[in-house]
Amino acid sequence: MMEYLDQFAAFLSVYPAKLPQWEGVLIRAIKTTLIVTAGSFAVALVIGVLLALARLSKNALLRGIARFYIEIARGVPALVILFLLYFGLPPLGIVMDAVPTAILGLGLSTGGYVAEIIRAGIEATHKGQREAGLTIGMSSWQINRYIILPQAARISLPSLMNTLITVLKDSSLASLITAPELMLRAKAISSTDFLPMHILLLVGAIYLCLAIPLSQLSRLLERRMFSKLGNRM
Amino acid sequence: MEQFGDLFTRSASHLEVLLQGAGVTVMITLGSFVMAVTIGLVLAVARTWKIRPLNALIAIYVEVFRGLPTLTLLFICYFGLTYVGIKLNPLPAAIIGLGLSGGAYCTEIFRSGISALHHGQREAAAAIGMTPMRAMRFVILPQALRITLPPLGNYAIGLIKDTAVASAVAAPEILFRARNLSTETFDTALIYLLVAVLYLVMTFPLARWVDHLEKKRKAWQ
Known part of the structure; x- marks a missing residue:
C-alpha cells in the first residue's frame, strides 16, 4: 500500500516542476478549443434552423434537400468530413487554414443534429399557434420569427446544451488536422517531454472542467422547463 | 467518357483497400459495443441496489467518461x-x-429504461414472492430492454462513426487506410468521398431501423 502511495506521490511531483513550462501553451490551446467550439456551434445553429424550416416547408424539393443533408451529416463521422475539407479540397484549388476548416467541418456535421432538435421543438409547439398567427394577418415568416421559433428555441434548449458539450468534445478532432487546440498541444508536449500520462490526464481534466458545468446547466434547464411547461404542453 | 472510366477504375482499386479497413471498423464497433452494453447493464442494475458509496462511484464514472473526448481517452489507453x-x-x-466511454452512455440509457417502468411492477413481483434478483431478471429487465432499443440503436450509430477516431492510434480501420492510400496516390478528394459513402452504407440501415422502432412506439402510445 505504502509503495503505491509513494508511486502516486512521485507521479504528482512532476506537475509542480512542469506546469509553469506548460501553462502558456495550454492557455493558448484552451482559447483555440473554445474558439473552435463556439464557432462550429454557431455555424451548426444557423444551418440547423434553416434545415429545420426547410424540412417542415410545403416545398417538396426543399424538404428533400434537407432530409438528404441531415441523413448524410448524421451518417458520416465528423472526422471524415474534416479530412475531406482539409485534405480533399486543396487539390481542387480551395485551401483553408486548420481552424476555419475545423469550424466549418464540425459545424456542417453538427448542423444535421441541431436541425432534428429544432424540428422536434417546432413540432412540439401547438398547431393552433400557427393558425392564430394567420388569422391576425401575420405572414408565414413573421409567424416563424415571432411565434414559433422563440418557443421552439426554449423547448430545444436542454438538447442544444447537450449538443454544445458534444461539440466541445469533438473539437479535439481538430487536432488531427493540426489545429493548435488542446489535444494537438497535448500530443506535442507528450512527445517532447515523454510524459504522455501526465499531460493527457491534465488535458482530460481541463475538458471535464469545461464540460461538467455545461452538463449541470443543461440538467437545471431541463428540470426548470419540465416544471414550467409541464401543464402547458 | 474516358474520364468516367478512369474514375471507375480508380474507385474500384481504392475500395479494395478501404474494404479491408471496413472489416477492422466492424470489429472495433462490435468489440466496444459488447463491452459498453455489459458495463452499462451491470452498472444500471447495481444502481438499483441503492448502496450510497457505490452509486456515488457510478455517478463519477458516468460523469467523467461522458465528459472526456473519445480522442483523449484513446490516447490515454494507447500512449x-x-x-x-x-x-x-x-x-x-x-x-x-x-468501450469505456460507451459504458457511461449505456449506463444512462439503461438507467432511464429501468426508471421508466412503473414502480408497481416491482411491487407486484415482490407481492407474488419473487426475490429482487428474480424480479429484475424476469419482470424489469425484459421490459426495460425493449424501451432502450431506440437509444441503444442511436448509440450504435454514433459508435460506428466514433471508430474513425481509432485511426489516430494507428488501428488499421477505414480512415487509417484512407490516409495511407491518399499519401500514396494523392487522390484525396475521391478517397475521402468513398470513405464517407462506406460509413453511410454502414450507418444507414441502423438509422432506418431506429426510425422504424420510434414510429412503432409513437403509434403505440
Missing part, C-alpha cells in the same frame, strides 16, 4: 498507459477506450 508499463496494441486500445 498514457505505457507510463504504468501497459503497452496495448492499437486495436485493443481502441476497443477499450471506446
